[in-house]
Amino acid sequence: MPKLHELAHCRAGDKGNTSILSLIAYRAEDYPLLAAQVTIDAVARHLRGIVEGDIRRFELPALWALQFVCARSLSGGVTTSLALDAHGKSLSYALLEMEIPVS
Amino acid sequence: MAKPLRIGCGAGFSGDRLEPAVVLAERGGIDYLVLECLAERTIALAQLRKRRDPARGYDPMLERRIERLLPALQAHRFRLVTNMGAANPLAAADAIIGIARRHGISIRVAAITGDDVLAEIEPAARTLETHTPLAEFGELVSANAYLGVAALLPALESGADVIITGRVADPSLFVAPMAYRYGWALDDFDRLARGTSVGHLLECAGQLCGGYYAEPGPKEVPDMANLGFPYADVDPEGDATFGKVEGTGGRITLANAKEQLLYEVTDPFGYVTPDVIADFSKVTLRETGSNRVAVSGAHGRARPRELKVSVGYLAGYVGEGEIAYAGANAVARARLAGEIIRERIGRQFPDMRVDLIGATSMHGRSFDHAAHPYEVRLRVAARAKSAELAMIVGEEVEALYTNGPAGGGGSRKYVHEQIGIVSTLVDREQVTAKVTIKEYAANAKAA
Numbered sequence: 001m002p003k004l005h006e007l008a009h010c011r012a013g014d015k016g017n018t019s020i021l022s023l024i025a026y027r028a029e030d031y032p033l034l035a036a037q038v039t040i041d042a043v044a045r046h047l048r049g050i051v052e053g054d055i056r057r058f059e060l061p062a063l064w065a066l067q068f069v070c071a072r073s074l075s076g077g078v079t080t081s082l083a084l085d086a087h088g089k090s091l092s093y094a095l096l097e098m099e100i101p102v103s
Numbered sequence: 104m105a106k107p108l109r110i111g112c113g114a115g116f117s118g119d120r121l122e123p124a125v126v127l128a129e130r131g132g133i134d135y136l137v138l139e140c141l142a143e144r145t146i147a148l149a150q151l152r153k154r155r156d157p158a159r160g161y162d163p164m165l166e167r168r169i170e171r172l173l174p175a176l177q178a179h180r181f182r183l184v185t186n187m188g189a190a191n192p193l194a195a196a197d198a199i200i201g202i203a204r205r206h207g208i209s210i211r212v213a214a215i216t217g218d219d220v221l222a223e224i225e226p227a228a229r230t231l232e233t234h235t236p237l238a239e240f241g242e243l244v245s246a247n248a249y250l251g252v253a254a255l256l257p258a259l260e261s262g263a264d265v266i267i268t269g270r271v272a273d274p275s276l277f278v279a280p281m282a283y284r285y286g287w288a289l290d291d292f293d294r295l296a297r298g299t300s301v302g303h304l305l306e307c308a309g310q311l312c313g314g315y316y317a318e319p320g321p322k323e324v325p326d327m328a329n330l331g332f333p334y335a336d337v338d339p340e341g342d343a344t345f346g347k348v349e350g351t352g353g354r355i356t357l358a359n360a361k362e363q364l365l366y367e368v369t370d371p372f373g374y375v376t377p378d379v380i381a382d383f384s385k386v387t388l389r390e391t392g393s394n395r396v397a398v399s400g401a402h403g404r405a406r407p408r409e410l411k412v413s414v415g416y417l418a419g420y421v422g423e424g425e426i427a428y429a430g431a432n433a434v435a436r437a438r439l440a441g442e443i444i445r446e447r448i449g450r451q452f453p454d455m456r457v458d459l460i461g462a463t464s465m466h467g468r469s470f471d472h473a474a475h476p477y478e479v480r481l482r483v484a485a486r487a488k489s490a491e492l493a494m495i496v497g498e499e500v501e502a503l504y505t506n507g508p509a510g511g512g513g514s515r516k517y518v519h520e521q522i523g524i525v526s527t528l529v530d531r532e533q534v535t536a537k538v539t540i541k542e543y544a545a546n547a548k549a550a
Contacts, residue, residue, distance in 0.1 A: 009322060009358060011315065013367030016232050016524070022365035024358065026321075049467050058371050060384055063361045069369050075456075077232070079144050079524045080418045082456040082484040089315075090465045097470040 001099040008034060010092035019051070019073035019088040021095050025064040034066055035059060037100050043068055046098045050091065068095070107343075108284045110277055110301075111334035113172075114138040114185075115308030117145050117162055121171055123309065123332035123351070128175035130348050131334055135280045138168060138185035139273050139306045146270055147415025147522040149189035150221075150245040160191030161198065161267075169202050176264060177208045184255070184276050188267040190245065192216055195267050196541045209545040213263035215254055217536035218270040220412060220529060221246040230414075230525040237414060240525060245415035248529055251377025251406070253289055254536035255279035261540055270413065272376045277302030277335075285339045289378070289406075296381035296403025297341030299374065303383075304345065304363050304398060308332045311345060311363050312353035326352030342399035344391060355394045364388065364398070377410055377531070379403040409528040418523035419486055422452075422493030424500025425460070426507070426514040429478035434462060436508035437481045440500075443507055444483050448499055452485035455496075480513075486521075493518045 004010075004023070007030045013020040023038060025031045040055045053071025060067060074088045075081040085091075111133040113124025117140040127133055140162050153160025162168075165187045176183060188195040196214040203210040224246040226238035237243060247270035258266045259279060268276070278298040281287065287294045304311055311333040313324030331351025335343040345355055364383060368374050374381045382402040391397045424444075428436045441457040449455060458464035460480035483500050487493035497516020504511055 005321075009318075009362065011362035011366055013365075015367060015369055016526070018369060020365075020367055020369060022362055022368075024361050024365075026358070058384075060365070060371055062385060062387065063364070065361060065365060067365055067368065067371050077523070080521055082421065082454065082486065084458060084460065084464050084482060084484075094466045094470070 001101055003096065004038070004098045004100055005096040007100065008096065010096050012089055012092040014074060014078050014087045017072050017074045017077040019070045019091050021068040021070065021092060023066045023068065023095060028064050031061060031064040033100065033102065038066060038098065042098065043095065047094060050094065107336040107338050108281060109133045109334050109336050110135045110137060110280055110305065112137050112139065112305040112308045112332055114140050114168070115306060115310060116140060116142055117164065119308060121168060123330065124168065125171050125175065126348050126351060127332055127334060128172055128179065128181065133181045133334055136172070136181055136183050137276045137305070138183070138187060139276060139308070140164070141186040141189060141270065143413060143524045144415065144522050146189050146247050146413065147245040147524065149191065150415065153190045158194050161189045161195035162187035165195055165198060166202065169199050173202060173206055173208055182263070182280070183265045184280065185266070186268045186271050186276060188214060188269045190219070190269060192267050192269050193539060196539070199265055199267065200541050200543045203543045207545050210265065210543050211261070211263045212265045212267060212541045213258035213261050214539045214541065215250065215258055215266065215268040215536055216539065217254065217534060218247045218250050218268070220248050220534060223533065224412065224414065224527070228527045230527055232525050237525070237527060240416040240523065242417045243414055244417060244522065246412055248410045248412045248534045249377050250534070250536050251275045252279045252282050252295070256283055258538045259283040261538060263540065272378070273306040274299045274302030274376055275378055277305055278378060281337050281341060292379045292403030292405060294341040295379040296401040297399065298337070299376055299379055299381045300364065300383055300386055300398055300401040301335050301337055301341065301343040303374070304360060305333055305335055307363065307366065309353065310366065311360065312347055312355055313359060314353065316359045316362060322358070324354050328352060342397070344395055344397040346395050355396050357388055357390045357396060360388045360396045360398070373404070375407055377406060379406050408531060410531045410534055412527050412529050414525050414527060416523050416525070418521040419488055420490050420493035421484055421519050421521055422487055422496030423482065423484045423517040424497035424514065425480055425482045426500050426503050426511045427478060427480040428508065428510055430510065433477065433479045434459065434475065436510065437479045439508045440481045440503050440511060441483065443503065444499055448495060452487065452496065455483065455485035458482040490518050490520070
């Protein structure tokens with residue numbers, strides 16, 4: 001199965017203890033596949049142990065993008081986390097490790 | 104058509120590179136240069152410096168940035184807007200006047216205060232993050248309301264060359280010059296929203312030009328050692344085209360602009376600033392040339408009644424220690440080292456984290472990559488009430504040299520004071536921004 005990394009790029013941002021993952025298809029024709037496969041449940045399963053709160057997903061077809069807003073994902077928050085990557089800057093590449101079934 | 108308003112972004116965080124702003128100032132043909140230097144925690148740290156010395160508490164790199172920019176400011180007469188005032192915009196203005204005097208450059212500086220609401224904040228006010236009262240977070244060291252365009256307009260009208268602020272919503276630093284230049288009303292929410300989309304795309308400087316984007320192979324970015332910082336040519340409607348100075352590194356692309364438009368946005372349908380609630384969902388980005396991307400189509404709803412306040416509190420200390428292992432069984436030896444530390448001080452430091460750098464430190468696991476790295480670095484971090492206690496963590500890791508697994512090398516130890524940040528809301532009527540003008544005239548004797 002191909003990984004998301006082959007189909008999309010991603011940038012991670014942070015607000016307090018929330019990680020925001022912007023997932024963007026390289027090609028417009030892959031956006032429907034992302035929208036169908038990269039569901040909230042799939043992301044929650046894939047990032048278990050990292051994302052501890054609820055996930056909201058926004059669909060942005062004009063940008064070929066899905067926005068995932070992941071609560072309680074930064075070990076308590078950027079400013080008081082004991083994590084090495086307190087901002088979760090690298091979480092974009094954790095999401096891109098997800099395997100995508102293609103027909 | 105008149106020449107559009109050109110706004111450059113010369114810094115995207117407090118520690119950003121110095122010279123890209125100088126390039127924009129000298130060769131960018133800019134009307135405004137914005138330096139965004141205030142992260143969530145920066146102002147709390149500045150407040151602690153101000154406590155020790157009332158003449159400090161502004162951005163520690165202010166002098167270095169201003170020294171390099173003043174000659175270009177004089178030669179090209181653009182205006183500088185920056186939040187480098189941090190916890191002390193008045194002292195920052197004095198520092199800028201001092202530099203101008205030394206260079207013999209006439210200057211008018213407008214300092215904006217009023218964001219500091221530490222004295223007024225209610226201990227019973229609940230945080231947006233955990234809905235618990237602020238009083239539960241221990242000693243508060245800073246509370247700063249996010250000011251918006253309305254607070255900056257009087258400073259722009261004063262004719263000041265430099266506008267220096269404390270906490271202002273990042274996009275507002277950019278929207279204020281647009282609203283001033285084009286005479287936008289403060290309830291013209293569609294224009295304010297479009298301006299906000301432009302400011303948001305600019306505010307992280309190099310991140311629009313390939314910084315935080317590059318990946319060899321799928322996302323190539325040229326000449327990152329000389330990454331150019333972006334400017335926007337903004338039209339009277341608030342739509343804009345981005346570019347960067349000829350000959351600088353990096354690249355402005357559609358894909359990169361999409362990443363930055365969505366960066367840190369918790370709701371793309373309702374991005375809240377003190378000026379507007381902006382809807383980015385219908386925004387159109389398009390490449391209009393080499394290193395040229397145009398943005399249009401944001402919509403706005405009425406600004407919120409309340410302002411967000413960022414509150415800093417003393418959150419104790421963190422001690423860290425690291426030691427590395429390589430070769431056969433490196434991961435097993437590093438794990439053993441971590442177990443030894445846990446057994447020795449785990450009870451004393453209940454809030455402890457043990458990472459294997461090179462394997463699982465970033466995501467807690469490695470998905471399917473490199474299960475057996477050639478080298479791995481143990482990292483132990485733990486929270487402590489005092490700096491003295493926090494020291495023990497690094498000392499225990501260092502002692503693994505002679506008491507731990509074979510071949511441990513390169514130990515390092517650190518202690519940091521932690522400043523926590525939470526946020527709350529205040530009614531905007533409770534916050535009063537004020538402008539103070541400071542001037543130096545090169546021909547006159549006194550300032």
